[in-house]
Amino acid sequence: MQNTHVPLPRKNPKELGISASSVIGFLESLKARQIETHSFMLLRNGQVAAEGWWNPYAPELPHMLFSLSKSFTSTAIGMAVHEGILTLDDPVISFFPEELPEEISDHLAAMQIRHLLMMGTGHDQDTMDALHSAEDGNWVKAFLNEPVVHEPGTHFLYNTGATYMLSAILQKATGQNLLEFLGPRLFEPLGTQHPTWETCPRGIHTGGFGLNVTTEDIAKFGQLYLQKGMWQDKRLIEESWIIEATSKQISNGDGGDSDWAQGYGYQFWQCRHHAYRGDGAFGQFCIVLPEQDAVIAMTSGTNDLQGVLNCVWDHLLDAFLPDSLAGEEEIEQEKRLSDYLKSLRLDPPHHNGESVREDEISGVTYMLDTNEFGIESLRLDFQADEALLTIRNSKKEEKLRLGRQRWLPGQSDAFNREDGRAASSFTWISADEVLITIQGIETPFRLNEHIVLKDGAIELKQNINVSFGPTESEPIVGKAL
CATH class of the missing domain: 3.40.710.10 (DD-peptidase/beta-lactamase superfamily)
Incomplete structure (x- = not known):
């Protein structure tokens, strides 16, 4: 049939x-x-x-x-x-x-x-x-x-x-x-x-x-x-x-x-x-x-x-x-x-469209301390109305486009689905903190990644909207390469 x-x-x-x-x-x-x-x-x-x-x-x-x-x-x-x-x-x-x-x-x-x-x-x-x-x-x-x-x-x-x-x-x-x-x-x-x-x-x-x-x-x-x-x-x-x-x-x-x-x-x-x-x-x-x-x-x-x-x-x-x-x-x-x-929609988070420190971290690779997610490094490259997030682990490198306070379609392994469809965005919560949001649009999951800028370093904190286990992770420290 x-x-x-x-x-x-x-x-x-x-x-x-x-x-x-x-x-x-x-x-x-x-x-x-x-x-x-x-x-x-x-x-x-x-x-x-x-x-x-x-x-x-x-x-x-x-x-x-x-x-x-x-x-x-x-x-x-x-x-x-x-x-x-x-x-x-x-x-x-x-x-x-x-x-x-x-x-x-x-x-x-x-x-x-x-x-x-x-x-x-x-x-x-x-x-x-x-x-x-x-x-x-x-x-x-x-x-x-x-x-x-x-x-x-x-x-x-x-x-x-x-x-x-x-x-x-x-x-x-x-x-x-x-x-x-x-x-x-x-x-x-x-x-x-x-x-x-x-x-x-x-x-x-x-x-x-x-x-x-x-x-x-x-x-x-x-x-x-x-x-x-x-x-x-x-x-x-x-x-x-x-x-x-x-x-x-x-x-x-x-x-x-x-x-x-x-x-x-x-x-x-x-x-x-x-x-x-x-x-x-x-x-x-x-x-x-x-x-x-x-x-x-x-x-x-x-x-x-x-x-x-x-x-x-x-x-x-x-x-x-x-x-x-x-x-x-x-x-x-x-x-x-x-x-x-x-009119139904899920709006991405909206705080501040930009930060005075954006140019400071754009293009910088940060090596992360050993963590439960196996993430070795991350990098953000900012452009006019979007950013490119690059994450590397021991197996592969993943690149994800982020809309500036708007969704951009893409694919992500973030929810244990290889190349799963996602919509992603970023916004600045303050001059020192950027929030990245990844919505797995074949799943119920939404991952929030808070990146807090330190002197020559970052602190990464992740939380997820729903989970069978903890919804928040321990902070991960990363240092500029």
């Missing part, structure tokens, strides 16, 4: 019975909560009612999904089950006889594919640290050697290593990795072009993270689930699987106001208001609202994931009306929404 991108159909919000003022209220509430949003698509009845990208993010760019990848891995397992390749009752250990520990505990022996899917493996901590620490790069063996404390199926623990094992099982059973397996079955029918997926050291897709697709691809995926597996009059996923995967399979809390305590399906979270979702770190969302016949796809750079969902429930639930809307007021609000969406 030829993979041709066919965009989702578009309609005005009022034609789909969506209140434009409620959508504006939703976007304003995200802004008020200081939730940094990068893209947003709202679908109803299978058609796009509203969409926006915060420049320099753009519709054609893929985005890191993080744990939203898990829902795609679950889909692959569902397809394999209905093709008779796997069953949910298959023991995990049956696929890897050569990787088993010397002693197989009763709990490990009882672990089935369904337990991996529902995050009920019986572990008492996420296994990913053990997988990453495996010196031989054998993540399967590392997983199977972790103690299984609880009886599988009785204890929920969010366990990204479990999703990796789903990927490894699929590859062992089919001889195909996730991308190869899902290509003709999911990605090509949906028109998803050039999806990529990270791999473990042994070439197995990571499963629980690492998929990169566009926001519209996320929206299509959600719409496919909303349509119970049908796409353009063809069945891609069995309806029975959709129902099972998106229903509560295990308890993960006592409900309440938390959307992380409503129950868990097969790599899908249960939500309040009878919705369900796939989600990923820092605000990557695919939210399906069956009662409203709606899908919300979002990418973000925030740690306030519950805040995003609260904004959805507070503003968008009331936006869906049973019939199309009419009247002068609604036409005016729709025009306002259209203008609002066109």
